[in-house]
Each structure stands twice: as C-alpha cells, then as structure tokens.
Amino acid sequence: MVLRSCCKFGPVLVLFRLGYVALLWLCVTHLRCARAETKTVVQKDAEFDVTYNDTVTSDNQxxxxxxxxxxxxxxEGVRVTVDVLSEGAESSPILFVxxxxxxxxxxxVPLILRGLYxxxxxxxxxxxTLCQPPxxxxTETQYFFVDVSTLSSLGTQYQLRISRVDSFTLHTDKKFSFTASPSxxxxxxxxxxxxxxxxxxxxNSEMTFPCSVMSIQDIQCPVYDLDNNVAFIGMYQTMTKTAAITVQRKDFPSNSFYVVVVVKTEDEACGGPLRFYPLRPDELxxxxxxSKTLDVVVSPAISSxxxxxxxxxxxxxxxxxxxxxxxxACVENKRSVDRFTVPGVTPVSPYEYGSFGECVCPFTLQRSLESVTGRSRQESLSSIEEDDYDTLADIDSDKNIVRTKKYLCVSDLARKDKRVLSKKYQIYFCVLLLTCSSLLQVVNVTGNQDICYYxxxxxxxxxxxSAFNNILSNLGYVMLGLLFLLIVLQRDIIHSRALDRNxxxxxxxxxPKHFGLFYAMGTALMMEGLxxxxxxxxxxxxxxxxxxxxxxxIAGLCVLKLYQKRHPDINASAYTAYACLAAxxxxxxxxxxxGKGNMVFWIVFSVLHILATMLLSTQLYYMGRWRLDSGILRRIVYVIYTDCIRQCSGPISVDNSSLTYIVLLLFCLSRAAYGLLKTPNDFASxxxxxxxxxxxxYFAFYIIMKLRSGERIQCxxxxCILFTAVVWGFALFFFFQGLSTWQKTPAESREHxxxxxxxSFFDDHDIWHFLxxxxxxxxxxxxxxxxxDLDDVQRDKIFVF
Known part of the structure; x- marks a missing residue:
C-alpha cells in the first residue's frame, strides 16, 4: 500500500523540489543585487601634492x-605614494588601480614581494612612478583615475598622495641623487x-648593500620596476656599489630610454648572506x-x-x-749564408777539453783535479775515460748502455734518423691544428648583461x-704568432738548404734543429689570441x-722544447704530450x-699531482728507459738495495743528479700543501x-747549466732575455689589477x-694583452x-743536462 502511494505521488514531489530550488536561487540573486546596490562608490576630484587620509571597506570604493x-x-613624471596605517592589513590588503x-x-598594499625559496x-x-604615454x-590635458577598494569588511585606513617628479628627465653629464627601496x-x-x-x-652608491638592479628599458608601458619582473625586458645588471651599461641610439627607435633602479628584497644575488628560512610556508x-641612496649620471661614449x-x-x-x-733578419740571414757557404771545412770548436770524440764537462774536470791529485789535465781525462766509461763494443749503438754514461753529450741522444725525428716533431704542429679547429667549432656565446663579466x-x-676593445687588443697574439712562424720558416729554409748541400x-x-715544436708554439700563440x-x-x-x-x-710546449734541445731522441711524442695537456x-x-671549498677534490688532485711529478721525474732521470708495469715494485726495491744499501752508486749522469729531482719534488709538495690549506677559488689560475x-x-736550470758548461749566450x-724579462714584469703588473673576476658574483665583480x-679606449686588461x-x-x-752559440760546436762536445 505504501509503495503504491509513493509511485502515485512521486512526480508531484519532484516538481515540488525543483520549484523550491528555483525559489531559493531567486532569493540569493536578489540579496546579492541588493548588497551590490548598497555598496557605495565615491568619486573625488583630487589635486597633486595633497595627502588624502581615508578608510576603505568592502562596502565602499x-x-x-x-x-x-x-x-x-x-x-615630467607622476608618482603615486601609498601608506597603510591599519595593522593586520596583510590578511586583507587594499587594491589600488x-x-x-x-x-x-x-x-x-601591503605589497608582498617574494625572495629566494x-x-x-x-x-x-x-x-x-606612472608610465608616461607620449x-x-x-600640449595635451590627460586624465587618470586611482581606484581604491578592498574585500575586507573591516575598515582599513590609508594615505594617498600624487606628486610630480620635476627631475624625471636625466641630463647629460649631470649627476642626480635619489633613494630607492624594494617597494x-x-x-x-x-x-x-x-x-x-x-x-x-x-x-653608483656608497652603500654595498642592499643589493640593487639597474635596468635599461625602451619607452613603453608598462615599465617593469619590481624585483620580480625587472629582468623581463631590456638590459639589466645587479649591483652593489657600481653599475654601468653602454646604450646605443640605434637600439631605441624613440631616441630615448628609461633608467630603472630596483632594490632587491634579498642580497644573495650580490654575494650577500643567505637569510634564515621561514618555519611556515605562509610566514611573512x-x-x-x-633603502639605498644612489647616484646616476649619463655620459656620452667615445666617438668614432x-x-x-x-x-x-x-x-x-x-x-x-x-x-x-x-x-x-736581413743582417742575420747574411751571416747565416756566409757561414753555411764554406762546405767541407771542419769548424773550430771554442772548447779545448780533448780530442774529437771526447765529451767531458769542464767543472767536473776541475773538481776531479782539486780533489784527487795534481795530475795533468790530459792524464785526468784519460783516467776518467778508462775508469768510468763502459768499454763494451755496443756502447755506440745500444741506447740502454749509452744512457748510463756518466758524461752525456748531445751526440749520444741524437742518434735517430733526422727524417724520423722531423716527422715526429711535425706531428705537434698537425695535432695542434686539429685541436684549434675543434675548439673554434664549439665557441658559442649567449647571455645578458649579468652573465658577461666585462x-x-x-x-x-x-x-x-659589447667590448670591442677587449677583442681588438688580442690582435697582438695573432700578429706576433704569425711573425714567429715566419721567423721559424726562414730558419727552416736556411737549414734545409744547408742539409741539401751536405x-x-x-x-x-x-x-739538432727540429722546427716542429716551434711551429706548434707559433700556432698556439695565434690560437691564444683567437x-x-x-x-x-x-x-x-x-x-x-x-x-x-x-x-x-704554450707552457707545455715550451718545456718540451727546452727538453728536446738536449734530448732529441727521447722527447715525448705529440700524442702523449697533448694527451697530458688535455688531462x-x-x-x-x-x-x-x-673545486671551490671541496676538500675531497683538493685531496684527490694533490695526490695525483704528486704521483704525476714523481713518475715524470723518474722517467727523466732514467733517460726514458724506465717503464711502468707489473714489475715496477720489484725493480724499485732492487735499485734501493743495490744502489743505496749494498753500495752507494752515483747518479746516472753527473748533471742528471737526484738533487734536482728532490728539489722538484719538494716544490711540488709545497704547492700541493698550499692548495690543500688555502683551497683558492680560482683553480684555473x-x-x-x-x-x-x-x-x-726549468728555464732557469737550463740557463745555469749552460753557463756552467762553458757555453755563452750571444748578444x-x-x-731578447733582458727585453722579455722587463716586459713580463710590466705585463704581470697589469694582469694583477683584476678589473673583473668570474669567481665572484657579477655585482661584486663590477666593484673592480x-x-x-x-x-680613452683601452683598459688595464687590454694593456696586459699587449704586453x-x-x-x-x-x-x-x-x-x-x-x-x-753552439752552431759551430760539434755535437759530441755539447753536454746534456
């Protein structure tokens, strides 16, 4: 019976419910309209430079x-200044339009600005400041309106003031001071x-902090003048004490621009401390x-x-x-031609240490004479040759035996075929060209005023x-590198002609004259400039x-060239050398x-640095006859036992003394200790x-040993040595001026x-490029x-060191 009644009156109940919902909707709409009609909108004719104190609620506008x-x-500019006087307004701010x-x-207002995190x-x-449409x-009379409203039912008191900015336009070479803050x-x-x-x-500013931003923007509305949007258009720089932007007329169709200065809410962008992190996400x-006081001045740039x-x-x-x-070169070329045009004449050596084929260091001979007996010079030479030189028949062919002689000459380490060595050292030049081309293909520059450290x-x-002068000053590397290549080419041609005449x-x-490394050095100097x-x-x-x-x-090639001069047969191959430079x-x-502040990295680097120095020193000490393989530990123990415990043997070569390598290792250890203790920020430098x-x-060692060997340095x-030393001194002075540094923030870099x-065109760093x-x-x-000075000295009288 109940089910039958529900089925009978069901459609009536549905219609009743729909009518009830419609009636409720009409009531709500009516109430809203009535509420809107009760909201008061007041328009006031206002004047400039008058402070208006008023209260706003959700019921009035x-x-x-x-x-x-x-x-x-x-x-002239128009500036709007607003103050909220009521407390607790953060929950229901006032909207100004x-x-x-x-x-x-x-x-x-209150204006909420967001910082890091x-x-x-x-x-x-x-x-x-209001944007000024052109x-x-x-003359034209322009109108603008300031609407003040809020959604808060409670009254919020505020102050409003509109004023003119008489000094809105900057004048050339005239300084203007002002104060800015984030809001x-x-x-x-x-x-x-x-x-x-x-x-x-x-x-410019006398205050380092707070951190600021200087922006250059075109004359258009809106002007992006808040911390969260100042980087949207135009050019900008963060700054602490100074900022400078070069502006060109061609970039601004209206022949004018805005200089915008914004103070950031936080200082991290300028290298300042990181403030505490809020406990709650919505915490204010x-x-x-x-506030920060700044000066702005616009000056004409240099003319064409x-x-x-x-x-x-x-x-x-x-x-x-x-x-x-x-x-x-004209004078030197004439001398060279005169010297090489007397074929078949045996040159007279300036050294009188013995007959052809003998090679004894003069200062070693002097020590022998002073410490042993008063024998004559020739007797001492004979004694040294009989006692210390190996008399095996293969001493002149087996390099393992040759390199164990106590007194080595260049002829002992220049036994390889000249054509083989020439090809070996020409590879330096070829591989360097391949390296240059690959590096140039990946050069791509993007960024803005805050990325580039000018x-x-x-x-x-x-x-x-943006900095043409810094690019132009690198022309010297290219031009002088090309000049050095031409000088080397001239010497190469003269030497090749002499070889052709036997x-x-x-x-x-x-x-022995091998020019491959010289060609590589000249090319590297040109590529350094590019x-x-x-x-x-x-x-x-x-x-x-x-x-x-x-x-x-360049540093590596110079070291290799110094070593090659006295060790042409055992110098490193181009592939090995460039692999080490790549590492x-x-x-x-x-x-x-x-590396910055990472102690683990510095420990790993210092260990590898010391190991590499020890391995290289051992390789040089044993004249390339030492190998790193599974039997290295056994050989080390055997050498220590035979040379240091069983008997005290001298060094392989008198001037290849272990003292040199001990000094080198100590120097390496001191640099590694400095790196671990100081952990410098500029790891590349x-x-x-x-x-x-x-x-x-190595260069100082080479000069000292050259002079000790009785050789001389020509005029x-x-x-060149004196001139280069003086120029290097002045160059380093300008290098350490430090006009900018990418180890710091852009704002900190601009302080320098x-x-x-x-x-009025070149700065200190350009002078560094020149010098x-x-x-x-x-x-x-x-x-x-x-x-x-050794061009007329036979190679078996030129000493190895």
Missing amino acids: TIYAFNHTVSRNKT VRQKQAVLSFQ QRKYPYAHVGR TRTL QPQYFKYVFPDGVDTAIVKV IDAGNR DVYVMGMLFCLGIFLSFYLLTFLV NFLCAHPLGNL DLNALECGI LSACYHVCPNYTNFQFDTSFMYM VIFFSVLGVVF YLLAIAICNLLL MAMV NRECIVL SSIAMFGSFLVLLTMDD
Missing part, C-alpha cells in the same frame, strides 16, 4: 580623479641629444630598512675617431715588430660586440677554458666546477701558475671596474736563439 597638462617639449589613457597600473616580505609603504600634440623603485627618462649616438649610464618576514685611433695604435705597435724583425666602465661596443756545420754541429677574443665576447666561468686552454699548451685542461674544468712556475724553474739572445687608461703577447713572442725568440 573611492575613485580619485586627476588631470594634468602634458607638454611634448617637457617631460591607476587607470591612464594608454596604461593600467595595479598593486596591492618563495620567502614573503610585506611592505606597507609603496611608491610607484603625446603627439604640443619604492625609481626610474627616469633620458633622451639622446643631437650628435650623441652612444651613451654610458653609470649608477620583516624586511627591515632596505677614438675607435679609429685605437685600431691604428694597435696595428702600429705590432707592425713595428714586423719592421724591426725584417731589418734584423669591465663595464671601459667596454666600447661595435656592432654586436754542409758539415748543419750535419755535425750545434743543437680564443681569448672569443672568451672576451662574453667572459664568464662557462667559457673560461677558451682563454686558458692554449696558455697550458690538465680537464682537471682545470673540474676544479672550477667542483692556480693550475696555470703551477705550469708557469715549472717552466720558469741577440741576451737582448675601472675607467680606460690609454686613448703579454710581446712577452710570449720574446720568450719564443729566446728559445729559438738561446743556443745559437
């Missing part, structure tokens, strides 16, 4: 109407005057007083005449080396190059290897990425310093920026000419 006359010939003719600006900072005092008429950014307008195509905008952090003078100055310096080298106070743009001087005298220019397109830590790779190669570059990259120190130590080589010092290229060229000439 206030509109302030302003009007002002805009002149096309005079630009400024409606203009061509723009709308809206912001809430989304930390929130409230600001109850807000000041914003006017086409001579009160500032921006100003600059119009290019007639005759000025490039300008430098400089912003008191930002404190982050200065560019021309800079380029002519650069070309003039290095073309003068071509002229000087040409004059010297000296912004002396960065002169040209086309798409000239005795070329065949039997002097240090890749340094690529690096200076946008210098930063991601492309530093283009600037330093060939520095390692050095690889560790350099790892050190930059992982630390590694390069190690390579340069090794080169200087040309001595002039300086003005140009030469022709270092000249110094490297001079160093190569020293290596090329240092043993010219």
Whole structure:
C-alpha cells in the first residue's frame, strides 16, 4: 500500500523540489543585487601634492580623479605614494588601480614581494612612478583615475598622495641623487641629444648593500620596476656599489630610454648572506630598512675617431715588430749564408777539453783535479775515460748502455734518423691544428648583461660586440704568432738548404734543429689570441677554458722544447704530450666546477699531482728507459738495495743528479700543501701558475747549466732575455689589477671596474694583452736563439743536462 502511494505521488514531489530550488536561487540573486546596490562608490576630484587620509571597506570604493597638462617639449613624471596605517592589513590588503589613457597600473598594499625559496616580505609603504604615454600634440590635458577598494569588511585606513617628479628627465653629464627601496623603485627618462649616438649610464652608491638592479628599458608601458619582473625586458645588471651599461641610439627607435633602479628584497644575488628560512610556508618576514641612496649620471661614449685611433695604435705597435724583425733578419740571414757557404771545412770548436770524440764537462774536470791529485789535465781525462766509461763494443749503438754514461753529450741522444725525428716533431704542429679547429667549432656565446663579466666602465661596443676593445687588443697574439712562424720558416729554409748541400756545420754541429715544436708554439700563440677574443665576447666561468686552454699548451710546449734541445731522441711524442695537456685542461674544468671549498677534490688532485711529478721525474732521470708495469715494485726495491744499501752508486749522469729531482719534488709538495690549506677559488689560475712556475724553474736550470758548461749566450739572445724579462714584469703588473673576476658574483665583480687608461679606449686588461703577447713572442725568440752559440760546436762536445 505504501509503495503504491509513493509511485502515485512521486512526480508531484519532484516538481515540488525543483520549484523550491528555483525559489531559493531567486532569493540569493536578489540579496546579492541588493548588497551590490548598497555598496557605495565615491568619486573625488583630487589635486597633486595633497595627502588624502581615508578608510576603505568592502562596502565602499573611492575613485580619485586627476588631470594634468602634458607638454611634448617637457617631460615630467607622476608618482603615486601609498601608506597603510591599519595593522593586520596583510590578511586583507587594499587594491589600488591607476587607470591612464594608454596604461593600467595595479598593486596591492601591503605589497608582498617574494625572495629566494618563495620567502614573503610585506611592505606597507609603496611608491610607484606612472608610465608616461607620449603625446603627439604640443600640449595635451590627460586624465587618470586611482581606484581604491578592498574585500575586507573591516575598515582599513590609508594615505594617498600624487606628486610630480620635476627631475624625471636625466641630463647629460649631470649627476642626480635619489633613494630607492624594494617597494619604492625609481626610474627616469633620458633622451639622446643631437650628435650623441652612444651613451654610458653609470649608477653608483656608497652603500654595498642592499643589493640593487639597474635596468635599461625602451619607452613603453608598462615599465617593469619590481624585483620580480625587472629582468623581463631590456638590459639589466645587479649591483652593489657600481653599475654601468653602454646604450646605443640605434637600439631605441624613440631616441630615448628609461633608467630603472630596483632594490632587491634579498642580497644573495650580490654575494650577500643567505637569510634564515621561514618555519611556515605562509610566514611573512620583516624586511627591515632596505633603502639605498644612489647616484646616476649619463655620459656620452667615445666617438668614432677614438675607435679609429685605437685600431691604428694597435696595428702600429705590432707592425713595428714586423719592421724591426725584417731589418734584423736581413743582417742575420747574411751571416747565416756566409757561414753555411764554406762546405767541407771542419769548424773550430771554442772548447779545448780533448780530442774529437771526447765529451767531458769542464767543472767536473776541475773538481776531479782539486780533489784527487795534481795530475795533468790530459792524464785526468784519460783516467776518467778508462775508469768510468763502459768499454763494451755496443756502447755506440745500444741506447740502454749509452744512457748510463756518466758524461752525456748531445751526440749520444741524437742518434735517430733526422727524417724520423722531423716527422715526429711535425706531428705537434698537425695535432695542434686539429685541436684549434675543434675548439673554434664549439665557441658559442649567449647571455645578458649579468652573465658577461666585462669591465663595464671601459667596454666600447661595435656592432654586436659589447667590448670591442677587449677583442681588438688580442690582435697582438695573432700578429706576433704569425711573425714567429715566419721567423721559424726562414730558419727552416736556411737549414734545409744547408742539409741539401751536405754542409758539415748543419750535419755535425750545434743543437739538432727540429722546427716542429716551434711551429706548434707559433700556432698556439695565434690560437691564444683567437680564443681569448672569443672568451672576451662574453667572459664568464662557462667559457673560461677558451682563454686558458692554449696558455697550458704554450707552457707545455715550451718545456718540451727546452727538453728536446738536449734530448732529441727521447722527447715525448705529440700524442702523449697533448694527451697530458688535455688531462690538465680537464682537471682545470673540474676544479672550477667542483673545486671551490671541496676538500675531497683538493685531496684527490694533490695526490695525483704528486704521483704525476714523481713518475715524470723518474722517467727523466732514467733517460726514458724506465717503464711502468707489473714489475715496477720489484725493480724499485732492487735499485734501493743495490744502489743505496749494498753500495752507494752515483747518479746516472753527473748533471742528471737526484738533487734536482728532490728539489722538484719538494716544490711540488709545497704547492700541493698550499692548495690543500688555502683551497683558492680560482683553480684555473692556480693550475696555470703551477705550469708557469715549472717552466720558469726549468728555464732557469737550463740557463745555469749552460753557463756552467762553458757555453755563452750571444748578444741577440741576451737582448731578447733582458727585453722579455722587463716586459713580463710590466705585463704581470697589469694582469694583477683584476678589473673583473668570474669567481665572484657579477655585482661584486663590477666593484673592480675601472675607467680606460690609454686613448680613452683601452683598459688595464687590454694593456696586459699587449704586453703579454710581446712577452710570449720574446720568450719564443729566446728559445729559438738561446743556443745559437753552439752552431759551430760539434755535437759530441755539447753536454746534456
């Protein structure tokens, strides 16, 4: 019965329920409309420079109407300043909407700005400058409205003030001071005057922190003047004390731009400390007083005449080396031709130590005479030869026996066929060319003003190059590298012609002349200039290897060339040498990425550094007859037992003394200890310093041993040595000026920026490029000419050390 009744009255109940829902919806809609009708909207005619104190709730909305006359010939800014006086307004902020003719600006107060890890900072005092749309008429009256509203049912008290900014337009070479904060950014307008195509905008402050941002933006609305959007368009730089951006007229169709200065909510971008992390995700952090006083000045950049003078100055310096080298080469070429055009004449050796075939070091002979007896000189020579030289018949053919002689001459280590050695050392040049081409293919620069570490106070743009002067100054590496190749080519041709004539001087005298390493050195100097220019397109830590790779190669090639002079048969192959240099570059990259403050990396690097030094020292001490294999430990124990315990044997060669390698190992240990204790931030420079120190130590050792052996340094080589030493001293002075550094934040790096010092075009780092290229060229000439005094000395009278 009940079920039958439900079925009978079911449609009626459904219709009743639908009608009830419709009636309820009508009631709610009516109430909403009634509530909206009760909300009061008040419009007030407002005036500039008047402070309006008012209260806003969800039931009322206030509109302030302003009007002002805009002149096309005079630009003035309009600034809105708002203060919230009620407490607890963060939960229900006030919304301010400024409606203009061509723009709308809206912001809430308190203004919530976010920092790192989304930390929130409230600001109850807000000041914003209104965007000024351009006017086409001579004068025009513009209207704008400020709408004030909130969703809070409680009354919130506020202050509103609209004022004119009379100094809104910046003037050329006139400093203007102002104050900014995260909630009160500032921006100003600059119009290019007639005759000025490039300008430098400089912003300075006596305060390091708070961290700030300087931005250059085109004249358009809206203007991005908050911490969370200032990087959206235009060019920008973070700054602590100084920032500078070079602006070109061609980049701004309106011939004007805005200079925007924003104070960041946090200082991490400028290298400041990391603030505490909030306990709750929605926790608001008191930002404190982050106001900063700054100065801005816009100055005209250099004219095109200065560019021309800079380029002519650069070309003039290095073309003068071509002229000087040409004059010297004419004189030297005449001497060389005169010397090599007397075939079949045995040269007279300046050394009188014995007959042809004898090789005894003079200072060893002197020690023998003083310590043993008063025998005559010839008797001592005979005694030394009988007692200490192996008399086996194969001493002149087996290299294992030759290299155990106590007194080695260059002839003992120059037994390989000249054609074989020539091909071996030409591989250095070929492999280097392959390395150069592969590196150039991967050079690609992207970034903005905060990525590139320029000296912004002396960065002169040209086309798409932001610092053309830093690129132009690398021309010296290329031009002097090419000049060195021409000098080597001239010597190579003269020597080849002498060999073709079977000239005795070329065949039997002097240090064996292999030019492959010299060609590689000249090419490396040219590539250093090209890749340094690529690096200076946008210098930063991601492309530093283009600037330093060939520095390692140049240092390594110079060491190899020094060793090759007295050890032509046992020098490393090109493949082994470049593999070691590649490992050095690889560790350099790892050190930059992982080495900063990483003790594990420094321990691993120091251990590998010491092991590599020990292995290399052992290889050099045993003249290439020592091998690393499974029997190494057994041989080490055997050598210690036979040479140190059973009997005290002398070194393999008198001047190949173990004392030299002990000093080298101690030097290596001291550098490793320094790295572990200091863990320098610039690992690339630390590694390069190690390579340069090794080169200087070996070069000093070579000079000392050369003089001790009774050899002399000719006038040309001595002039090159003195000139190069002086130039290196001045070059290092300018290098350590440190105009920028990518080991710090961009803002901290800009604190070291300086003005140009030469022709208003070149800075200290450009002078380093000039002087270092000249110094490297001079160093190569020293290596090329240092043993010219031995060209008339037979090789069995030239000592190995």
